[in-house]
Amino acid sequence: MLKTFLFVACIANVLLADSIEETCGGDPNARAGCGSNCNRKCSDIGANETKACTSACRVNACDCKDGYYLDENTGKCVLPNECPSICGPDEVYSDCTNGGCSAKNCTQLGRPVPCVKINPKNCKKGCICKEGYLRDENGLCVPEQSCPRSAWAARRRRRW
Numbered sequence: 295m296l297k298t299f300l301f302v303a304c305i306a307n308v309l310l311a312d313s314i315e316e317t318c319g320g321d322p323n324a325r326a327g328c329g330s331n332c333n334r335k336c337s338d339i340g341a342n343e344t345k346a347c348t349s350a351c352r353v354n355a356c357d358c359k360d361g362y363y364l365d366e367n368t369g370k371c372v373l374p375n376e377c378p379s380i381c382g383p384d385e386v387y388s389d390c391t392n393g394g395c396s397a398k399n400c401t402q403l404g405r406p407v408p409c410v411k412i413n414p415k416n417c418k419k420g421c422i423c424k425e426g427y428l429r430d431e432n433g434l435c436v437p438e439q440s441c442p443r444s445a446w447a448a449r450r451r452r453r454w
């Protein structure tokens with residue numbers, strides 16, 4: 295009798311583990327949930343506004359685990375820096391766009407830039423210009439040398 299019980303318990307455990315794995319398509323970065331991934335999709339990264347979430351849940355659905363975002367192209371949960379094409383040309387993904395000690399745009403060249411230390415809970419995720427690039431007046435990342443001459447003149451004056 296005990297052998298039969300143990301056998302049935304083992305089979306049930308295997309079936310349960312398989313059904314949980316299948317529920318989320320075998321994605322180790324997903325967990326059972328409502329399936330909305332509200333404000334947790336790759337396309338949400340860097341969005342200026344948070345979308346209103348519905349409380350409706352789908353049956354046997356999954357959500358991404360904390361720190362992961364849904365890649366709408368593959369249907370898998372990925373780290374933010376693995377999201378496809380979330381950043382534009384000459385941009386890189388950052389977990390904290392609103393912190394740091396360096397100039398972020400051409401208008402800051404030659405001016406003192408305050409060091410902003412942000413509590414990680416208050417960081418805004420999104421895209422920043424890659425090393426050696428700054429945002430121009432159109433919001434595009436350009437090589438620092440391509441910033442308007444007035445910004446460079448201000449920078450030279452600050453060095454003396």
